[in-house]
Amino acid sequence: QVQLQESGPGLVKPSETLSLTCTVSGGSISSYYWSWIRQPPGKGLEWIGYIYYSGSANYNPSLKSRVTMSVDTSKNQFSLKLSSVTAADTAVYFCARQRYSGSYYFDYWGQGTLVTVSS
Amino acid sequence: QSVLTQPPSVSAAPGQKVTISCSGSSSNIGNNYVSWYQHLPGTAPKLLIYDNNKRPSGIPDRFSGSKSGTSATLGITGLQTGDEADYYCGTWDSSLTTVVFGGGTKLTVL
Numbered sequence: 001q002v003q004l005q006e007s008g009p010g011l012v013k014p015s016e017t018l019s020l021t022c023t024v025s026g027g028s029i030s031s032y033y034w035s036w037i038r039q040p041p042g043k044g045l046e047w048i049g050y051i052y053y054s055g056s057a058n059y060n061p062s063l064k065s066r067v068t069m070s071v072d073t074s075k076n077q078f079s080l081k082l083s084s085v086t087a088a089d090t091a092v093y094f095c096a097r098q099r100y101s102g103s104y105y106f107d108y109w110g111q112g113t114l115v116t117v118s119s
Numbered sequence: 120q121s122v123l124t125q126p127p128s129v130s131a132a133p134g135q136k137v138t139i140s141c142s143g144s145s146s147n148i149g150n151n152y153v154s155w156y157q158h159l160p161g162t163a164p165k166l167l168i169y170d171n172n173k174r175p176s177g178i179p180d181r182f183s184g185s186k187s188g189t190s191a192t193l194g195i196t197g198l199q200t201g202d203e204a205d206y207y208c209g210t211w212d213s214s215l216t217t218v219v220f221g222g223g224t225k226l227t228v229l
Contacts, residue, residue: 004163035218044121045207047218060217094164102170103211104218105154109163 002027004095004110012089012117018082022095022110029053029071033098034078035106036069038091046091050098051078085117122147123208123221130227135198139224141191141208147219151211153191155184158205158223167206168193198228 008020022034036048049059051069059067063082071078082089092114096106124142131137141153155168166175168184171191183194191208208221 044222045209045220047220061215062217096164099169102152103154105152105166105169105209106156106164107166107169107175109165111161111163 002097002108004097004108006093006095006110006113008113008115010114010116012085012115013119014086014117015084018080018085018089018115018117020080020093020095020113020115022078022080024076024078024097029073029076029078033100034071035096035098036080037094037096037106037109039094039112040088040091048080048082048093050104087117089115090117091115121222122212122215122219123210125206125208125221125224127222128225128227130229131198132229133198133200136194136196137198137226139193139195139206139208139226141193141221143189143191143210143219145189146214147189147210147212148186148191149189150213153184153186153208153210155182155191155193156207156209157202158207159203160205164207195226200228202226203228 003025005023012018030053033050035050051057057069066083068081092112094112096109152170156164158164171186172184181196205223207223212219
């Protein structure tokens with residue numbers, strides 16, 4: 001059974017960079033797409049983007065200028081960096097395995113980690 | 120404001136059936152497959168339906184999905200108290216070039 005676990009600081013100051021890592025266990029990170037999705041308090045889900053195990057990535061156009069994703073196959077991990085954060089970036093951040101079959105969907109998710117942007 | 124529109128809440132009695140709607144447009148639901156997720160806050164969301172109506176292994180056939188035009192529907196029969204959760208639809212939007220989700224529907228089993 002594939003399991004994902006997010007890790008990283010729960011508090012980030014405005015204008016700084018949010019950094020999270022997702023560790024994949026129970027399966028290989030290779031040959032799959034891996035995504036980050038967030039949920040601001042009281043709001044719906046927002047897809048941030050995905051990274052392929054080879055390192056190619058695709059980001060949500062609304063966040064593209066601030067997002068960088070990377071993958072470390074030796075550690076079975078992938079990461080998210082979101083720069084110049086504001087209070088609007090406060091959210092629960094989920095990592096997930098992304099699949100494609102007619103459209104994108106997410107078959108395994110982490111439980112999420114709350115990141116608060118505040119001074 | 121989410122791109123896909125879901126009712127904020129639905130409710131039904133144990134053992135009954137409930138449907139949750141997801142409305143979109145030709146750039147998303149109208150031309151792409153829909154997936155559905157169950158989420159209990161504090162836990163990992165669970166994939167219930169993909170490709171409009173396919174169930175992953177381990178998802179009981181009480182859960183079903185359908186699509187017509189620019190709308191999709193999740194059906195749950197034989198409701199159990201354990202089904203109380205938030206439910207989200209999702210798909211690709213060809214105009215926005217991003218995955219989009221509905222705002223979520225809170226299911227209450229009375």
